[in-house]
Amino acid sequence: MNALKQIGSITLISLQSLPQRWGPALVVVVGMTAAVGIIVSVLSMAVGMTHSMDDYMRPDRVMVLRSNAQFEGQSSISREDAIKIADKPGIKIGGNGKPIASPEILVGISAKRRLDGLEKGLSIRAGTPDLLELRPEFNIIEGRMFHPGLHEVIAGRALRDHMQGIDLNAKVRLPDGEWTIVGIYGSGDGGDKGEWALFGDSETMLPTFNFTTFQSMTLMLESVDSFETFNAAVEADPTLDVSVQRETKYWGDWLEPQIAFYNIIAYWIGGIMILGALFGALNTMYAAVSTRIREIGTLRAMGFGPTPVVISIFIESLLLAGSGALVGLAIAWTSFNGITLVGRNFDLLITPGLAASGLGLALAVGVLGALFPAIRAARLPVATALQSR
Amino acid sequence: MDAAKYFPLIWAALWRKPLRTIFTILSLVVAFTLFGMLQGVNAGMTHLFELAADNRIIVNPRFFSNPMPIAYKQKIEEIPGVEMVAPVAYLNGYYQDPKNYFFISATDEAYFSINFELTATQQQISRLRNTPTGFIANSTFADRLGIKVGDIVPIKGNQTKADGSRDWSMELLAIIENTSFPDGQYSIGNYEYFNEERGDRRNTSQQYFVRIEDHADADKISQSIDDMFANSSVPTRSQSEQANVQAGFTNFFGDMNFFVNAIVGSVLVVLLLLTANTMIQSVQERTPELAVLKTLGFSDNQVMILVLAESAIQCLLGAVVGLALSVAFIPLLQGALQAPAPMFIVPPEVLAAGLAVALSVAFLSAIVPAKRAQKLEIVDAMAGR
Numbered sequence: 001m002n003a004l005k006q007i008g009s010i011t012l013i014s015l016q017s018l019p020q021r022w023g024p025a026l027v028v029v030v031g032m033t034a035a036v037g038i039i040v041s042v043l044s045m046a047v048g049m050t051h052s053m054d055d056y057m058r059p060d061r062v063m064v065l066r067s068n069a070q071f072e073g074q075s076s077i078s079r080e081d082a083i084k085i086a087d088k089p090g091i092k093i094g095g096n097g098k099p100i101a102s103p104e105i106l107v108g109i110s111a112k113r114r115l116d117g118l119e120k121g122l123s124i125r126a127g128t129p130d131l132l133e134l135r136p137e138f139n140i141i142e143g144r145m146f147h148p149g150l151h152e153v154i155a156g157r158a159l160r161d162h163m164q165g166i167d168l169n170a171k172v173r174l175p176d177g178e179w180t181i182v183g184i185y186g187s188g189d190g191g192d193k194g195e196w197a198l199f200g201d202s203e204t205m206l207p208t209f210n211f212t213t214f215q216s217m218t219l220m221l222e223s224v225d226s227f228e229t230f231n232a233a234v235e236a237d238p239t240l241d242v243s244v245q246r247e248t249k250y251w252g253d254w255l256e257p258q259i260a261f262y263n264i265i266a267y268w269i270g271g272i273m274i275l276g277a278l279f280g281a282l283n284t285m286y287a288a289v290s291t292r293i294r295e296i297g298t299l300r301a302m303g304f305g306p307t308p309v310v311i312s313i314f315i316e317s318l319l320l321a322g323s324g325a326l327v328g329l330a331i332a333w334t335s336f337n338g339i340t341l342v343g344r345n346f347d348l349l350i351t352p353g354l355a356a357s358g359l360g361l362a363l364a365v366g367v368l369g370a371l372f373p374a375i376r377a378a379r380l381p382v383a384t385a386l387q388s389r
Numbered sequence: 390m391d392a393a394k395y396f397p398l399i400w401a402a403l404w405r406k407p408l409r410t411i412f413t414i415l416s417l418v419v420a421f422t423l424f425g426m427l428q429g430v431n432a433g434m435t436h437l438f439e440l441a442a443d444n445r446i447i448v449n450p451r452f453f454s455n456p457m458p459i460a461y462k463q464k465i466e467e468i469p470g471v472e473m474v475a476p477v478a479y480l481n482g483y484y485q486d487p488k489n490y491f492f493i494s495a496t497d498e499a500y501f502s503i504n505f506e507l508t509a510t511q512q513q514i515s516r517l518r519n520t521p522t523g524f525i526a527n528s529t530f531a532d533r534l535g536i537k538v539g540d541i542v543p544i545k546g547n548q549t550k551a552d553g554s555r556d557w558s559m560e561l562l563a564i565i566e567n568t569s570f571p572d573g574q575y576s577i578g579n580y581e582y583f584n585e586e587r588g589d590r591r592n593t594s595q596q597y598f599v600r601i602e603d604h605a606d607a608d609k610i611s612q613s614i615d616d617m618f619a620n621s622s623v624p625t626r627s628q629s630e631q632a633n634v635q636a637g638f639t640n641f642f643g644d645m646n647f648f649v650n651a652i653v654g655s656v657l658v659v660l661l662l663l664t665a666n667t668m669i670q671s672v673q674e675r676t677p678e679l680a681v682l683k684t685l686g687f688s689d690n691q692v693m694i695l696v697l698a699e700s701a702i703q704c705l706l707g708a709v710v711g712l713a714l715s716v717a718f719i720p721l722l723q724g725a726l727q728a729p730a731p732m733f734i735v736p737p738e739v740l741a742a743g744l745a746v747a748l749s750v751a752f753l754s755a756i757v758p759a760k761r762a763q764k765l766e767i768v769d770a771m772a773g774r
Binding site: 022024026027031034037038041043066067068069070074075076107108109110117118119172175178209210212259263265268269272273275276279280282283285287 | 416481624
């Protein structure tokens with residue numbers, strides 16, 4: 001009898017006896033469902049948040065802030081400085097023959113969530129009227145672009161979907177009166193951070209908020225490699241006290257601690273749960289070996305080698321752990337994939353990669369859980385096994 | 390029934406299959422470590438809400454980047470039920486290196502009466518009032534920057550002065566603490582001085598702190614403030630501190646609470662299944678032994694109690710070790726997340742709840758096998774039926 005056939009028949013026998021041992025088997029399946037489901041759900045926050053930034057931060061777009069400012073609220077850039085910065089080399093020229101540069105202000109208003117009426121801050125970003133040149137990832141999906149000089153803004157799709165009073169042709173109250181939402185824009189494949197804002201023209205909006213200067217500037221580079229040219233020119237200008245960062249750096253620094261937060265939670269809780277699942281698996285597989293001990297002894301006496309017995313134990317453990325993981329993934333996917341959590345401007349995302357790591361983790365636990373029981377089964381002297389009751 | 394007398398019997402039964410008992414207890418330890426930590430975080434959040442004062446209203450501009458005129462102070466003071474109002478304008482910048490973030494909340498004396506958790510003495514407050522360039526801070530703030538009382542601290546400000554420079558030089562007058570939030574950072578200076586010196590946004594305040602007579606009026610007074618300025622160029626948004634903290638928390642942690650409960654819930658379900666399975670197996674294997682006990686004169690109820698006690702000892706052992714580990718681990722988690730201290734505690738109620746949960750799990754998982762043991766007919770059991 002060849003080895004493969006032996007493995008096949010022993011595995012079949014052990015799986016057929018599984019319904020009689022459903023209690024311990026269920027412990028592994030349900031334990032793994034919980035562990036994988038929870039780890040994947042928590043990690044889906046980190047994955048979703050990272051994904052929401054994919055199109056929003058580009059290496060060929062730069063952000064200019066006052067040199068000591070850490071974020072836009074602390075920064076200010078005068079109109080004269082804005083003109084000087086836009087004229088530096090390395091900046092892409094737009095359709096109107098001018099550099100693609102956006103002197104911006106970021107202000108907040110509040111609105112209520114559609115879901116539960118909870119009040120939540122949302123941002124208005126005012127910048128260049130040639131927004132689509134600066135942010136080619138944006139596209140107007142309803143209505144039209146805002147016109148500078150008029151009280152007009154456009155709203156992101158995510159904002160419209162989640163906030164009350166944000167709709168095409170709806171009015172938003174700002175300090176100097178009502179502004180009309182004349183368009184809805186989407187960004188990338190949806191759910192992007194870019195969609196969580198209202199955009200308007202900064203020259204028109206400065207007086208609205210009593211601003212005399214801009215806060216920051218966003219510019220499109222000629223290419224990813226033009227950063228050095230532009231940065232050197234800005235640094236060389238003694239009249240400018242500003243710092244230049246790629247968007248990937250500025251937003252990356254902002255993103256990093258938040259991703260770390262989710263990851264720490266996932267690894268702590270997930271690590272502890274995986275440990276628990278491992279103990280459960282060990283318990284079950286030891287029990288499986290000890291309930292099948294006479295059966296294993298008989299098989300060995302009939303001439304089956306120890307290896308097929310060991311492999312059949314591994315297969316059973318992997319099947320139990322794997323099916324638990326699949327149930328966990330299914331629950332996590334149906335309840336969380338594409339969901340937006342309270343207060344978070346991104347959708348949870350369970351990618352194939354994340355699902356695969358969840359499954360991989362479960363299979364690793366399955367292997368570890370089977371290892372010692374399998375060794376025990378393999379080492380068992382046939383005579384002892386046959387005598388046990 | 391003398392409990393101590395039966396303990397060796399229960400203990401021996403527990404260790405009949407040492408591996409199974411060890412893995413079951415280890416699973417229990419893991420589950421209760423999670424239970425303690427997660428419920429600790431939940432309790433910590435609730436504790437934070439309780440620390441927030443409800444007789445304090447915070448007034449913010451409705452549009453966040455738009456500071457409010459200083460004239461609002463007097464107008465708010467005139468609202469019935471308002472005791473006092475303190476403006477706050479923020480001087481931001483850095484000390485020596487842009488990484489050493491520096492700020493001063495520029496305000497007036499009323500601030501200390503409104504924020505009663507601050508330990509400033511009357512003497513320190515009048516010293517601050519008489520020293521325009523002075524500020525007082527808590528030790529967390531001062532230690533981070535490595536400054537001490539008496540130091541004149543040169544600050545590169547984000548705000549320009551009226552003369553165009555960005556150099557502010559401030560003297561640290563005293564170290565105070567906040568009894569509710571010792572880990573927070575506090576640095577308080579003079580509004581009047583800051584307002585005179587700054588180049589733009591003069592005579593405005595970024596926030597107002599309002600103390601009211603009766604906390605029951607918080608919503609009503611908040612509404613009056615907002616109504617008063619609704620049609621001005623800078624409308625306001627007022628909330629009691631408690632409501633403010635709660636809203637901020639819901640915004641930031643929102644569904645975290647739901648997540649925590651979902652995790653604890655699913656862990657307990659798995660645990661119940663696991664211990665029930667262990668108990669069923671254990672009783673099944675020992676059927677003949679239990680029959681022997683009955684033959685020796687143990688009553689049906691005594692046998693049932695033996696099984697229940699075995700389950701209880703197992704669960705309590707796991708719970709005690711697990712809860713102890715959660716108390717040991719939670720400062721590590723807090724350190725990893727760099728979170729404020731009150732959020733990470735395992736209060737006694739959580740420990741008590743953990744033990745209660747352990748006993749419930751013990752009872753629920755053992756009741757079916759225990760009933761079986763109770764009803765066992767000696768003849769059948771001996772025959773292995």
